[in-house]
Amino acid sequence: MIRNSRIARPLAPEDIRPGDFVVPLIVLSEERTFMRTPDQPLIERASLLPTDEQLCVVRVVSVCIPFVLAETHDGASRLIDVRRQRLARLPRAFGRQVFQRMKPAATPAAEAPCDEPAEKV
Numbered sequence: 156m157i158r159n160s161r162i163a164r165p166l167a168p169e170d171i172r173p174g175d176f177v178v179p180l181i182v183l184s185e186e187r188t189f190m191r192t193p194d195q196p197l198i199e200r201a202s203l204l205p206t207d208e209q210l211c212v213v214r215v216v217s218v219c220i221p222f223v224l225a226e227t228h229d230g231a232s233r234l235i236d237v238r239r240q241r242l243a244r245l246p247r248a249f250g251r252q253v254f255q256r257m258k259p260a261a262t263p264a265a266e267a268p269c270d271e272p273a274e275k276v
Contacts, residue, residue, distance in 0.1 A: 163243040176250025181241040
């Protein structure tokens with residue numbers, strides 16, 4: 156028997172629960188088409204992979220379908236519309252590890268000026 160504890164599982168909106176660690180798998184895009192032929196639809200829909208900015212592991216705080224209130228690794232709140240993003244549940248151990256590794260280091264304000272970007276590791 157193969158253990159699948161390291162696989163991100165796609166979620167239906169009704170399966171999202173507080174405490175879940177989730178990440179977007181697919182981002183839905185809709186654009187109105189202006190230059191079209193009569194047989195083309197007025198709105199074009201596309202399923203895209205998330206960009207680096209959209210690919211963010213979050214912890215679910217509350218759910219009110221179609222909206223999910225989530226917390227990022229740095230404590231910021233984020234509202235997700237599940238009509239526009241298909242989410243995947245991450246294994247709890249992996250989600251905790253991401254949150255621990257990505258937390259900003261606690262440094263005194265005098266040592267970390269606000270106008271300089273943080274170093275990438």
